[in-house]
Amino acid sequence: MTNRREVPGIRKYDAPAGGWGALKATSQAIWAQMETIKAPITLMRTNQPDGFDCPGCAWPDKEHKSTFQFCENGAKAVTWEATTKRVTPEFFAQNTVESLLGMSDYELENMGRLTHPMVYDRETDTFRAVQWEAAYARIGEILRGLRPEQVEFYTSGRASNEAAYLFQLFARELGTNNFPDCSNMCHEPTSVGLPKAIGQGKGTVSLEDFEECELIISIGHNPGTNHPRMMGTLWEASRRGVPIIVLNPLRERALERFQDPQAALEMATFRSTRIASTYFQVKAGGDAAALKGIMKALLELDADQGNVIDREFIAAHTQGYEALVADLEATKWPDIERVSGLTRLELEQAAAAYAKSNKTIVTYGMGVTQHNKGTANVRLIVDLLLMRGNIGKPGAGVCPLRGHSNVQGNRTVGITEKPSADFLNKIEEVFGFTPPQHHGHDAVAAMQAMVEGKSKALLCLGGNFAVALPDSNACFPAMKQLDLSVHFGTKLNRSHLLTAKETYLFPVIGRTELDVQAAGPQSITVEDSMSMVHASGGKLTPASPWCRSEPAIVAGIANATLPNSKVNWLELITDYDKIRVLIERTLPGFENYNERIRRPGGFRMPLPATERRWDTPTGKAMFSVYEGVNEDAAYAGAGVLRLVTLRSHDQYNTTIYALDDRYRGVFGRRDVLFMNEADMAEQGIEHGDVVDIETAIGDRKLRLQKITAIAYEIARGSVGAYYPEANVLVPLDYIDKESGTPSYKSVPVRLQRSAEAVA
Numbered sequence: 001m002t003n004r005r006e007v008p009g010i011r012k013y014d015a016p017a018g019g020w021g022a023l024k025a026t027s028q029a030i031w032a033q034m035e036t037i038k039a040p041i042t043l044m045r046t047n048q049p050d051g052f053d054c055p056g057c058a059w060p061d062k063e064h065k066s067t068f069q070f071c072e073n074g075a076k077a078v079t080w081e082a083t084t085k086r087v088t089p090e091f092f093a094q095n096t097v098e099s100l101l102g103m104s105d106y107e108l109e110n111m112g113r114l115t116h117p118m119v120y121d122r123e124t125d126t127f128r129a130v131q132w133e134a135a136y137a138r139i140g141e142i143l144r145g146l147r148p149e150q151v152e153f154y155t156s157g158r159a160s161n162e163a164a165y166l167f168q169l170f171a172r173e174l175g176t177n178n179f180p181d182c183s184n185m186c187h188e189p190t191s192v193g194l195p196k197a198i199g200q201g202k203g204t205v206s207l208e209d210f211e212e213c214e215l216i217i218s219i220g221h222n223p224g225t226n227h228p229r230m231m232g233t234l235w236e237a238s239r240r241g242v243p244i245i246v247l248n249p250l251r252e253r254a255l256e257r258f259q260d261p262q263a264a265l266e267m268a269t270f271r272s273t274r275i276a277s278t279y280f281q282v283k284a285g286g287d288a289a290a291l292k293g294i295m296k297a298l299l300e301l302d303a304d305q306g307n308v309i310d311r312e313f314i315a316a317h318t319q320g321y322e323a324l325v326a327d328l329e330a331t332k333w334p335d336i337e338r339v340s341g342l343t344r345l346e347l348e349q350a351a352a353a354y355a356k357s358n359k360t361i362v363t364y365g366m367g368v369t370q371h372n373k374g375t376a377n378v379r380l381i382v383d384l385l386l387m388r389g390n391i392g393k394p395g396a397g398v399c400p401l402r403g404h405s406n407v408q409g410n411r412t413v414g415i416t417e418k419p420s421a422d423f424l425n426k427i428e429e430v431f432g433f434t435p436p437q438h439h440g441h442d443a444v445a446a447m448q449a450m451v452e453g454k455s456k457a458l459l460c461l462g463g464n465f466a467v468a469l470p471d472s473n474a475c476f477p478a479m480k481q482l483d484l485s486v487h488f489g490t491k492l493n494r495s496h497l498l499t500a501k502e503t504y505l506f507p508v509i510g511r512t513e514l515d516v517q518a519a520g521p522q523s524i525t526v527e528d529s530m531s532m533v534h535a536s537g538g539k540l541t542p543a544s545p546w547c548r549s550e551p552a553i554v555a556g557i558a559n560a561t562l563p564n565s566k567v568n569w570l571e572l573i574t575d576y577d578k579i580r581v582l583i584e585r586t587l588p589g590f591e592n593y594n595e596r597i598r599r600p601g602g603f604r605m606p607l608p609a610t611e612r613r614w615d616t617p618t619g620k621a622m623f624s625v626y627e628g629v630n631e632d633a634a635y636a637g638a639g640v641l642r643l644v645t646l647r648s649h650d651q652y653n654t655t656i657y658a659l660d661d662r663y664r665g666v667f668g669r670r671d672v673l674f675m676n677e678a679d680m681a682e683q684g685i686e687h688g689d690v691v692d693i694e695t696a697i698g699d700r701k702l703r704l705q706k707i708t709a710i711a712y713e714i715a716r717g718s719v720g721a722y723y724p725e726a727n728v729l730v731p732l733d734y735i736d737k738e739s740g741t742p743s744y745k746s747v748p749v750r751l752q753r754s755a756e757a758v759a
């Protein structure tokens, strides 16, 4: 648009992603948080064999011994934790909780690292320092006074295998399977969908597969921001001539062009590399239609030229193919085109590229999972791969991009509200207590139980539970109804401040820091997106001498809560090898755990599907049937748009590092709504108009006011706003029913110009 009005903080970003801009942003992040002398040393230790695992994302490193792969957002994650700023008891004495609640999420965390164990004092509305042992004793007393099912154990995926294992052991000995987990808001559709399809809840590819693949299909993820080290992999693939087909409603710069800061020549010559060979701006929520379209076109291609469908593989390894074909035949092109926003010709082109490739990888993220049919979406991705035998052979497979750096590991070591009978039996055998058999709460169910007053206590192993969940206006008050909340954290956040009758705040030793226990310095272990388990040991002096490690705090609370415990908690934390021995004894795949994590690069968890062994009830890989094309009646109303909630480039989930979103051309603000120009014209909204957004389902009035609409290259019918500000618009019970994951990326909304709303 030529004469578009100027909007403060909104500028077009035309450069490639990465490059000199990324280098500049890194140095700014360091300057803002750290002494510049300490910073380079800290960053050099990221992802080194004897260093710590980058808390930024779960993308693997080659053998985990590459030199620090340059990564702007990894550097932000590291410097944010290694900051020299501190939140001390004096700070708390000077600021009431009410006044702290008036600060933004960005301001709260930017105050620095927590230094002391703190307890909330209702009389003065402040937190005051408390002795660790006194805090444990009081928590134990409260927990013993509750029924186990009234207690919620939340895990955010940064916790180590060791901390998470102790956490679940404590909860199960107490008597509950209530494990709300960040994964419930994230890749649960993967954890539910993949086992049904291929018999394992994890991806099947490794970095080597990317070196061999002939086609990459990238659906609903934004690696330039969220998995920056993946950009190196995509960059190499593109340079090798591998076509990369992207399905994403937004034009994400890094998926278009990338300048690799590690490539000296590219940097020196200001050149860049194209990433996507084809960019399909699918409508939000239109992936099922698009995937079905590609599969339908594939069938047509096979009918024409033969040899497209891998019939041998299908006969030997799968079930359900005929039903899939029947459903694809019954699905009509006009429906596919309308819901996906893509033309038949475009989808046929994608199918032709897919038919040409002998080895295809599909990568995907939150754009696929955070929908009311997230699990069904995941199944469709597998269907597409199975049609050409693309699972269990080199260079091919399914690649879910995990979120938190150890979210996958947490699941592996038992953080699940639906534990398997095998695992529970092992616990009983090894520890001699009977763990609860009935299923517990996931994240949404836990919050619903809190809203209803049924759950009384919440222990959070990291994270920002209330802010990460939908419908803040329902969740925030629920936190305040609790009898007890306990938070393990590095930095202050809003969930900590939504105080219960009694609230404790515990400062933890971070990933970058040295953890010394009775037997000496300890390493923890984590599992990356490609199921590699390896050790991580920090070297920096902890943020304060009062910080304790997460395993030590869990053990301390458990020891104080369970007087007749079958577990010798305090002994276990003298040396984390002892925790790993118990993991090995109770869970498959951890044989010789302590020995194998001492090898460079660690080891890979068993992934039967990579060997074409299908751990499903039928022993076969299972095709699915996705009826229809996700034509949700909620979107049928006039003027209804589909809202996706997004991360900016300067944020880590609820942690806001700064207020820019460089690649999307937003600077110094987050109160914007990305809109397609044609939708703007249709609704009479101009670039820069201030609008109110209202959710168009359910009877509760969910509203976000005074948001500036900006024209953006986003698919028609789709609008985008930032998480967590837009969480007020997401109904708590608007979930993918199969997995329980909130539909953060398919909220039907209506817009009104703010002035009209006021009138």
Ligand SMILES: Nc1nc2c(c(=O)[nH]1)N[C@H]1C(S)=C(S)[C@@H](COP(=O)(O)OP(=O)(O)OC[C@H]3O[C@@H](n4cnc5c(=O)[nH]c(N)nc54)[C@H](O)[C@@H]3O)O[C@H]1N2
Pocket: 056, 057, 073, 186, 219, 220, 221, 222, 223, 225, 226, 227, 247, 248, 249, 250, 252, 282, 283, 284, 285, 286, 287, 364, 365, 366, 367, 368, 401, 402, 403, 404, 644, 645, 646, 647, 649, 651, 652, 653, 745
């Ligand atoms: N720097 C940084 N790194 C992170 C995080 C962070 O916040 N900051 N978070 C971590 C965590 S926990 C996670 S889960 C991952 C998240 O990483 P991603 O999966 O990349 O998550 P999002 O940024 O939420 O959104 C992903 C993309 O989905 C697209 N999208 C939205 N709706 C749809 C749709 O209907 N269809 C399709 N095809 N695409 C859609 C959006 O345009 C966006 O590009 O990253 C991890 N790494």
Ligand SMILES: Nc1nc2c(c(=O)[nH]1)N[C@H]1C(S)=C(S)[C@@H](COP(=O)(O)OP(=O)(O)OC[C@H]3O[C@@H](n4cnc5c(=O)[nH]c(N)nc54)[C@H](O)[C@@H]3O)O[C@H]1N2
Pocket: 109, 156, 157, 158, 159, 182, 183, 185, 186, 187, 366, 370, 403, 404, 461, 462, 463, 464, 465, 467, 468, 469, 470, 488, 489, 490, 491, 492, 493, 508, 509, 510, 511, 550, 645, 646, 647, 652, 653, 654, 655, 723, 724, 726, 727, 730, 744
């Ligand atoms: N609208 C909307 N909502 C979403 C999403 C979305 O795309 N849209 N994404 C969802 C997803 S994918 C996820 S994973 C969740 C994230 O939900 P969470 O994992 O709960 O949230 P985070 O923002 O990652 O948690 C940040 C806090 O973790 C603490 N922390 C940081 N490092 C450590 C550490 O080493 N140890 C401990 N103990 N604490 C630490 C700090 O105190 C910090 O304030 O949010 C979900 N919510």
Ligand SMILES: [Mo]
Pocket: 182, 185, 186, 187, 402, 403, 404
């Ligand atoms: Mo996530």
